[in-house]
Amino acid sequence: MREVHVKEIEQAVSKLCMEANFHLSKDIKESLEKSREEEISPLGENILEDIIENANIASKKEIPICQDTGTAVVFIEIGQDVHIIGGDLEEAIQNGIRKGYSEGFLRKSIVEDPLIRVNTKDNTPGIIHYLIVKGDKIKITLAPKGGGSENMSALKMLKPADGVEGVEKFVLETVDKAGPNACPPLVVGVGIGGNFEMAAFLAKKALIRPIDKSNPKKHIKEMEERLLNKINTLGIGPQGLGGKITALGVNIEVFPTHIASLPVAVNISCHVTRHKTIVL
């Protein structure tokens, strides 16, 4: 069995927290450049220019692209032939977050109890999704997720008879409601199928796929394209101040579901959609 020390994991997580927050990924950057050319509103075009400049400043100065450096969402795929040594895995990940958010001068945005609301002051706990996979590697993806766009997300248990049309209607309604609050242009993560909690997980997982990669299933890929086109006729535009570019991308993930169910979750994300991956 291959051994991986928890210290290595801690280091990796800490580095990912900083890098994800400083450097906008290539797919989003390219999409912003392209969108600027397509935008029909002059104000919208100016806004997209500022958004691109902002990402450049952040990257150059190694400061956060957005002040909401988010909840640290961690996807960790652990090969079943890996033996983790040297301590507690969960603690290592949380320590990595603690370290990354402190050393990177990232904002600490987590409150300890959702009702009492006292800040934990180190941005822990992060939200960790563990997956056991084949092989002897560990793949960690860190996706800081801002609250403004997260708050505009929604889940609905549709009826199977609602079908494609019902799903698309719900996605469009959710985006329309999000309007300017979620800092458009948006990235829209959609989870279809599974059950209640699986749909939400799929929607989050959809957001860590680069927006220039489509779902491998043909009918889902087509739905992604169709939805993006429809979203970009809503008129919301950059920052909700009117225009064509309301979203940069729509990513959909699907999963088998119960004969009685059609769960749909829409995880709204913004132009600062962040994710960074490392393989140990």
Next chain:
Amino acid sequence: MEKRISLPLKEDVILDLKAGDKVLLSGTIYTGRDAAHKRMIEALNKGEDLPIDINGQVIYYVGPCPAKENEVIGSCGPTTSGRMDVYTPAILEQGLKGMIGKGERSKSVIESMKKNKAIYFTAIGGAGALLADRVKAAEVVAYNDLGAEAIYKLEVEDFPVIVTIDCEGNNLYDTQKERYKELLNQK
């Protein structure tokens, strides 16, 4: 094309600003978001004074990142204004003249803005690094224990904002979305 405006906002300037104007603000602004608003309202309800004199001032809804060495402030883009809506009319009654944030405002906020002649500006959400460049000085002036949610006094220079709701209640979100929706669906 942008209007340069120095703070505090004078009444004739406020009356002159129209939804859609691009503005560069220079001068003093105060930060405040959820927790600070909650505390300010609690103070008002107890009949106490606010920790800062808000009369004639501008509040920026922001929770900045910590400043790196040699920097004045960390990234500092706007947060969603709607969460402050329940508190805002009472603060406007105290003489607040401008707000900077992102996203829609409630009917009661807009009514109170009309009554008290105040402006709602938006800054680009998610442009925290660019906006931090326009902040020349920052100090905590109240509620230090709230961390990123404390009230800071900021000195800004050419801070870029857009008049999104003016003091007559004209709302750029409504007018522009409708306009572009129509345009995009004609094609």
